Amino acid sequence: MRSAMTLTPDVDLTLRPPGRHVLRDRLLSADSGLFEAVAARHWPGGDRVLPRLSRSANHGVLWFATAAAIAASRTPRARRAAVRGLASLTLASAAINTIGKRSVRRSRPALDPVPLVRQLKRQPITTSFPSGHAASAAAFATGVALESRGWGAAVAPVATAVALSRVYTGVHFPSDVLVGAALGVGAAYAVRALVPTRDRGRPAGRPRVDAPALPEGEGLVMVANAGAGTPERVRALADVLPRAEVVECEPADVGAELEKAAARARVLGVCGGDGTVNAAAEVALRHGLPLAVLPGGTLNHFALDLGVEGERDLSRALQRGEAVRVDVGRFSAGRKGGIFLNTFSLGVYPELVRERERWSPRIGGWPAGLLGAVRVLRADRHPLHAELGGRKHPLWLLFAGNGTYHRMGLAPARRFDLADGKLDVRVVHGGRHPAIRLLAAAFAGPLTRSPAHAAVRVRNLRIDGIAPGTLLAHDGEVTEVDGPVTLRKTPEALTVYCPLPFDGQDTGHTA
Incomplete structure (x- = not known):
């Protein structure tokens, strides 16, 4: 009787679901079996192409070269796709190397079943799980595709081949590659959460x-x-x-x-x-x-x-x-006047534009802009003195946008509505440390007030007390103030061609 009672628990255990260690062993066995199946299979051309492709992706070299090729097409969408792909790759690599490789200490597969012709000349020494190459490939391809489907379709086969090459050459188990690729896709979507793609902006409310x-x-x-x-x-x-x-x-x-x-x-x-x-x-x-x-x-x-x-x-x-x-925004400055489709500004920005125009023929537009910003912010100057609403203010910058500027995540601002009837006016007050004040205003939201900067939306604005000869900029062109400055909007004044959605839905009022 005592012996029979001791057998009962053993019988009960066989009826319970397998424990976590049993499932783990089964998954590892399946993973190893799939690895050996890939090693035993000969793919035409694979022995010559896949090892080279795998080596070319070391340290992201392949993806940096691909990004350069995409950006060389000189279209804004292609340039954004290249930048987004590299940003996604950077985040994925950082996550894999700082967290992923240290969380699971998994040894590399044994190379016995892998033909010598496929094996890499220099074997990696880091842990096997997850695959950094697969993460980088998936992150780059997904980042590119989120910005441009066409370029994403072109990059996807290469990224897939790189991921497969890691199993084919024997440096990773299949699960290493699958998890790495999943992390790479997640990194690309995380980047999009921080810096949304242009198609995720709200539809423009234009008539x-x-x-x-x-x-x-x-x-x-x-x-x-x-x-x-x-x-x-x-x-x-x-x-x-x-x-x-x-x-x-x-x-x-x-x-x-x-x-x-x-x-x-x-x-x-x-x-x-x-x-x-x-x-x-x-x-x-x-x-x-x-x-x-x-x-x-x-x-x-x-x-x-x-x-x-x-x-x-x-x-x-x-x-x-x-x-x-x-x-259309309109301005007058004494005897001078004009229009602006984008922005009007007083203060340090017109000086930055002049510096950019001075250097751009020698070093190009973007480098000239950076150099101009450094030179302007480092210079020893006094704030602009202006009178707004009957009160005098020292200002480092006065900016007026033709329409409200919105920030997309951490991305630079853009407008969703070019017919909202508003001037987006922002000022950076005078005081110490102008560079810090300007940067704080740049990161602030569209409607903020602080001791350093403020923002309002108005239909018109008058600025008195500007010294004659003060520089002003409108749409990147620089001229000088010659009297009181007034800004106003002319609503829906200009007809402009632009592609509209295919669904026939109107986002504004019809003519």
Whole structure:
């Protein structure tokens, strides 16, 4: 009787689900079995290609080269895809090397079943779980795809091959690769949470308007600023719209050529930076013409906020007659005046623009901008003195945006609505440490108040007490103050072509 009672617990144990260690052993056995199956299988061309591909991905070399190739296409979307891919790779690598490799100490697979021709000449010495190569490959490919599906489709087969090569060459178990790839995908989505892609912004609340549809471009006169250095973009547009007229001119002749073009155009087109687009908008307003903008400068704020990233977007809008009305900002400074589609500013920013223009012919636009910021912030200067609302203020910067600027995560600000009827006014108060004050204002939200900076949204603004000769900037162009400064909005004044959603849903009011 006593013996029978001792057998009962053993029988009960066999009826219970297997313990965690049993499941672990089964998974490890399946993992090893799959590894040996891959080692025993011969893939045509694999022995020659996959080991080389695996080595090329060491330290991310393959992905940095791929990012450079993508960015070389010189489209804004491709450049963003390359940057997003590298940012995702960086986050994935940091997570794998600081947490992943230290959390699970797993030995590398035994190389006995792997043919010698496949084995890497230099074997890795870190722990096996998870695969850093697979994480980097998946992170880069996913980051690129989140920004550009086309480039993502091109990169995905290479990333998949790199991940598979780690099992094929015998340096990782399949589960190492699967978990590493999952972590890489997660890193790409984490980057998107911090810096959302442009397509995740809210739909622009712009009023649509009927505009001439130009299936072959007849009636479009496109004035291209040769100083923008994008002739291939203009030629690509001309290939799609063969009846369009293209006029290439030097920067000094842009104004005169725009006036000539407006006299014979049904639609006025312009290719250049924000300053060139500003000049074209002024001519289009004066002649009552719709404007077609092809981005061709360094920043292209107006075109990108419209959703026009290149010739494909613009040609589609022109062929279908898709257009919107946008607000125009106007300023007067004594006897001088003009318009702004993007921004107006007083204080340190006009000085930064002048420094950038001074250095950009020698070192390029972006390096010149960084150098200009350093030189301006390091210089010993006094704040601007201005009178706002009857009170005098020392200011380091006064910024007015044509429409409200929003920050997307940690990304630079952009506008979702170019017809909101508001000026987005921000000021950085005078005081000590101007660089710190300017940086604090740059990171602040759109509506903030503090001892260092403030922001409001208004329809018009008057600024008195500005000393004559003070620099002001509008859309990247610099001039001097010659009297009291007034800013105001002209709502929905300009008709501009831009691609609209395919679903037919209107995001504004119809013309």
